[in-house]
Structure formats: structure tokens, C-alpha cells
Amino acid sequence: MSLLDDPGLFGRQWAPHYDSPGLPDPAPAVEFLAGLADGGPVLELAIGSGRVALPLAARGIPVEGIEASPEMVDLLRAKPGGADLPVTIADMADVPVDGSYPLVYLVFNTLFNLTVPGRQEDCFRNVARVLAPGGAFVIEAFVPDPAQFDRDEQQVQVWSVTEESVSVRLHRYDRAAQTFLRQTLVFSDGGVKLEPFGMRYQWPEQIDAFAADAGLHLEARYADWAGEPFAPDSTTHISVYRKPA
Known part of the structure; x- marks a missing residue:
């Protein structure tokens, strides 16, 4: 699962x-x-x-x-x-x-x-x-939006930067399945936290x-x-x- x-x-x-x-x-x-x-x-x-x-x-x-x-x-x-x-x-x-x-x-x-x-x-x-x-x-x-979803590729973007943490977002698109997976990685003194999110549009x-x-x-x-x-x-x-x- x-x-x-x-x-x-x-x-x-x-x-x-x-x-x-x-x-x-x-x-x-x-x-x-x-x-x-x-x-x-x-x-x-x-x-x-x-x-x-x-x-x-x-x-x-x-x-x-x-x-x-x-x-x-x-x-x-x-x-x-x-x-x-x-x-x-x-x-x-x-x-x-x-x-x-x-x-x-x-x-x-x-x-x-x-x-x-x-x-x-x-x-x-x-x-x-x-x-x-x-x-x-x-x-x-x-x-x-076809420009955003109708593609087979991955994207990486810096989401936020503060004195306490850095957040980076990675996206993976699957055109055939009409899905995307977004993984947000939060780096801080406490370690690394993963925040996955997905959609079937x-x-x-x-x-x-x-x-x-x-x-x-x-x-x-x-x-x-x-x-x-x-x-x-x-x-x-x-x-x-x-x-x-």
C-alpha cells in the first residue's frame, strides 16, 4: 500500500x-x-x-x-x-x-x-x-493546465529559507496516469522531515x-x-x- x-x-x-x-x-x-x-x-x-x-x-x-x-x-x-x-x-x-x-x-x-x-x-x-x-x-x-501537468518530468524548487530551516519541494509528474507526487523536504536542526502529497487530477x-x-x-x-x-x-x-x- x-x-x-x-x-x-x-x-x-x-x-x-x-x-x-x-x-x-x-x-x-x-x-x-x-x-x-x-x-x-x-x-x-x-x-x-x-x-x-x-x-x-x-x-x-x-x-x-x-x-x-x-x-x-x-x-x-x-x-x-x-x-x-x-x-x-x-x-x-x-x-x-x-x-x-x-x-x-x-x-x-x-x-x-x-x-x-x-x-x-x-x-x-x-x-x-x-x-x-x-x-x-x-x-x-x-x-x-497542460503547461503544468501534461509532461513527464521532475521539478525541484526551493520553497522557503529561514534561519531555522530550509524547505525544498520536488515534483514528479506522470502524464499517462494523470498524477503528480510532491515531496517537501524540511531541513532543520532537528533533522529532515518528509511531507509527501499527491493528486490524481x-x-x-x-x-x-x-x-x-x-x-x-x-x-x-x-x-x-x-x-x-x-x-x-x-x-x-x-x-x-x-x-x-
């Missing part, structure tokens, strides 16, 4: 500084999702520290979550209202919950964190199982095929949470997939 196959890896590595400044403002996503919630309950896959779930719940919408990392759930629980959200600690691809949700959502490119072949498809099939008739599955993801049309195989259809696609039209040069997409009523 590859280290990247562990669904809790991301949270264990990044929870200590996940809520550091610089994360996207969740307000536009919350506004968008609230319009599809239909009173709830709604389900967030990879709920993390609750950056979207908590403000959505503050609007009076019941929110539940799935999260593979107990460390991330600890961050959520420590925030006001975080202890009130039901969270199942599990692999999000399994969607191991019962219910009939009018809305399930997965934001911030996290679909691509499922690096094992077939697991992204599993995620769609399992979401379709728990969606209410007519319910929506919302995905936020980047559009792969997909183009929007490929994600549409996952949805279709799961019995969902693409209802709408936008360039951002504000609802700007999706265009050939869009770098991100918000896609709304609908289960038949």
Missing part, C-alpha cells in the same frame, strides 16, 4: 497549520451552497476544520460531515459550534453514512486527493446512493463521465462560486450534478 493511499495522511500532516492565513474566503461558497441546501441536512465530504461547514450551519442549515483525519476533526471541534456537527471519521470515497441528502458537496480540489485508481468513481457512486431524489452533488476543482469532461456512470447528470458549471460563466480559459470549475427526481 502506498503512503498516499492512506486517507488520513493529509490531515495528519497539515492539521497543525491548516487554518493559517491564506486560505480562500469561504463566504462565496457558503452563499452558493446555501441556495441548494433545500433545508438540509447536507453532507460535506472531507469536512476538515469546518471552514465551509460552520458558516453554513450558522445559517440554520443542518450540516453533517465525513473526514478521514481525527486531527482535522479536533480542529473543527475546538471552534464555536464545531462540537454540534455530526462527523463520521472514514474515507470520504466510501460515504459510510445513511440518509437522504438534498445536497452533498466536496470543495477545494479534494476529489483529486483520491489517488488510488477507481476511488474517485467509487466516491460518485456512493454519493449517488445517499442523495435524495433530485438532490445535488457539488464539486469544486481546478482545471488542469481529472479534466471536467472526465469528472462528468464519473457522474454519468453513477446516474447523475451535469446540471450547471460555473467558473467560480459567484456564478461566472465557465469558459475555455477558466482555471477552476464549480460543477453541479443532479440525481433524477
Whole structure:
């Protein structure tokens, strides 16, 4: 089993500084999702520290979550209202919950964190199982840039240099598999720390095929949470997939 196959890896590595400044403002996503919630309950896959779930719940919408990392759930629980959200600690691809949700959502490119072949498809099939008739599955993801991903090569870059440490990042791309592996090496007086991270990226049309195989259809696609039209040069997409009523 590859280290990247562990669904809790991301949270264990990044929870200590996940809520550091610089994360996207969740307000536009919350506004968008609230319009599809239909009173709830709604389900967030990879709920993390609750950056979207908590403000959505503050609007009076019941929110539940799935999260593979107990460390991330600890961050959520420590925030006001975080202890009130039901969270199942599990692999999000399994969607191991019962219910009939009018809305399930997965934001911030996290679909691509499922690096094992077939697991992204599993995620769609399992979401379709728990969606209410007519319910929506919302995905936020980047559009792969051929200049960045469509290549077979390795890259090395110095990430940061301080008086206490040096961080170097190495990237390995696999064009055929549509994957990349990023390894961050942190050198300090305490030794060397490795922080691996990988993605299996997909183009929007490929994600549409996952949805279709799961019995969902693409209802709408936008360039951002504000609802700007999706265009050939869009770098991100918000896609709304609908289960038949």
C-alpha cells in the first residue's frame, strides 16, 4: 500500500497549520451552497476544520460531515459550534453514512486527493446512493493546465529559507496516469522531515463521465462560486450534478 493511499495522511500532516492565513474566503461558497441546501441536512465530504461547514450551519442549515483525519476533526471541534456537527471519521470515497441528502458537496480540489485508481468513481457512486431524489452533488476543482501537468518530468524548487530551516519541494509528474507526487523536504536542526502529497487530477469532461456512470447528470458549471460563466480559459470549475427526481 502506498503512503498516499492512506486517507488520513493529509490531515495528519497539515492539521497543525491548516487554518493559517491564506486560505480562500469561504463566504462565496457558503452563499452558493446555501441556495441548494433545500433545508438540509447536507453532507460535506472531507469536512476538515469546518471552514465551509460552520458558516453554513450558522445559517440554520443542518450540516453533517465525513473526514478521514481525527486531527482535522479536533480542529473543527475546538471552534464555536464545531462540537454540534455530526462527523463520521472514514474515507470520504466510501460515504459510510445513511440518509437522504438534498445536497452533498466536496470543495477545494479534494476529489483529486483520491489517488488510488477507481476511488474517485467509487466516491460518485456512493454519493449517488445517499442523495435524495433530485438532490445535488457539488464539486469544486481546478482545471488542469497542460503547461503544468501534461509532461513527464521532475521539478525541484526551493520553497522557503529561514534561519531555522530550509524547505525544498520536488515534483514528479506522470502524464499517462494523470498524477503528480510532491515531496517537501524540511531541513532543520532537528533533522529532515518528509511531507509527501499527491493528486490524481481529472479534466471536467472526465469528472462528468464519473457522474454519468453513477446516474447523475451535469446540471450547471460555473467558473467560480459567484456564478461566472465557465469558459475555455477558466482555471477552476464549480460543477453541479443532479440525481433524477
